[in-house]
Amino acid sequence: MRHCSVQVRGLLTRDELDRYNALMEIGSYLESQNRYDLAYTIQKEVDLLIIPGIERLKEKGRQRDRDTELYLSSKRETSNSNDADADDEEDDDEL
Numbered sequence: 001m002r003h004c005s006v007q008v009r010g011l012l013t014r015d016e017l018d019r020y021n022a023l024m025e026i027g028s029y030l031e032s033q034n035r036y037d038l039a040y041t042i043q044k045e046v047d048l049l050i051i052p053g054i055e056r057l058k059e060k061g062r063q064r065d066r067d068t069e070l071y072l073s074s075k076r077e078t079s080n081s082n083d084a085d086a087d088d089e090e091d092d093d094e095l
Helices: 008-009 016-031 036-049 051-094
Strands: none
Touching: 008 051, 016 036, 036 051
8 A cells, every 4th residue: 555645644634534544544454354356445545545645745845835835925015115225325425
């Protein structure tokens, strides 16, 4: 049986995680009995079960990218306003 990543498991709801763990236990038992045909069916169920967790992980990454862009744009604005203030001070010194 193929496990999903720790990041995806961390984003599963309690019910999804309980079902995931039960399916993995069943799949491991079936593999130990050399019933790979049935273990394949269980693996397909696991693959369907983790889709919401994968989507949550993708959204978390997209949100992190949005937050980073917002932070960088605010830094650029701060830098631009500081540069403008420095230019104003230089003009005052010349007078």
